[in-house]
Amino acid sequence: NKGNYEESDMLNEKMGKLWARFVNRETVSYFIFGVLTTAVDWLVYPLMRWFGHSVAMSSIASWAAAVIFAFVTNKLFVFQSYTFRPKELGKEFVSFVSCRALTGAFTVVAMVVIVDVMGWNEWIGKVAVSALSLVLNYIFSKLFIFKKTAENN
Numbered sequence: 001n002k003g004n005y006e007e008s009d010m011l012n013e014k015m016g017k018l019w020a021r022f023v024n025r026e027t028v029s030y031f032i033f034g035v036l037t038t039a040v041d042w043l044v045y046p047l048m049r050w051f052g053h054s055v056a057m058s059s060i061a062s063w064a065a066a067v068i069f070a071f072v073t074n075k076l077f078v079f080q081s082y083t084f085r086p087k088e089l090g091k092e093f094v095s096f097v098s099c100r101a102l103t104g105a106f107t108v109v110a111m112v113v114i115v116d117v118m119g120w121n122e123w124i125g126k127v128a129v130s131a132l133s134l135v136l137n138y139i140f141s142k143l144f145i146f147k148k149t150a151e152n153n
Contacts, residue, residue: 026078030138033073041066063104071096079146092145099140103133 044065048058071093075081083089107129114125 026142027138030074030078030141033070033078034134036073037066037070040069067097067100070100074141075146079141079148081146095145096141099137099145103136103140106136107133 041062043062045058045062048061049055053061074096075092081092083092110129110132111122111125114120114129115122
């Protein structure tokens with residue numbers, strides 16, 4: 001039936017456009033550097049503990065190392081923002097750290113609600129909250145931190 005083929009072609013075309021919009025150099029590199037950022041966090045934390053630092057200090061240091069790593073890699077490789085004037089660089093950095101602190105606070109609150117209030121399994125909650133935080137961090141980075149302008153394009 002000719003009508004079925006046309007509908008199928010239209011669906012394939014729409015799916016292809018959707019795939020291209022969400023699976024591209026930027027999103028794939030964001031995912032890769034996100035995994036590497038997590039690795040930085042998970043490597044710095046035990047290293048700090050091995051050197052005798054407290055859980056709190058080790059957590060702060062590993063978070064800070066991960067955020068700095070994420071800022072540099074997101075700026076240069078994911079969003080290809082090559083503005084290095086101190087004013088713009090400072091604005092990007094402060095915005096990036098602020099957004100990461102906001103999603104970090106969201107993660108803590110969401111985990112307490114999901115696990116302690118709703119009674120969900122903690123690892124299911126962790127996966128769900130981490131996925132949502134990943135998406136929020138990408139949106140914040142793309143729309144507010146490393147947004148493309150005619151000047152930095």
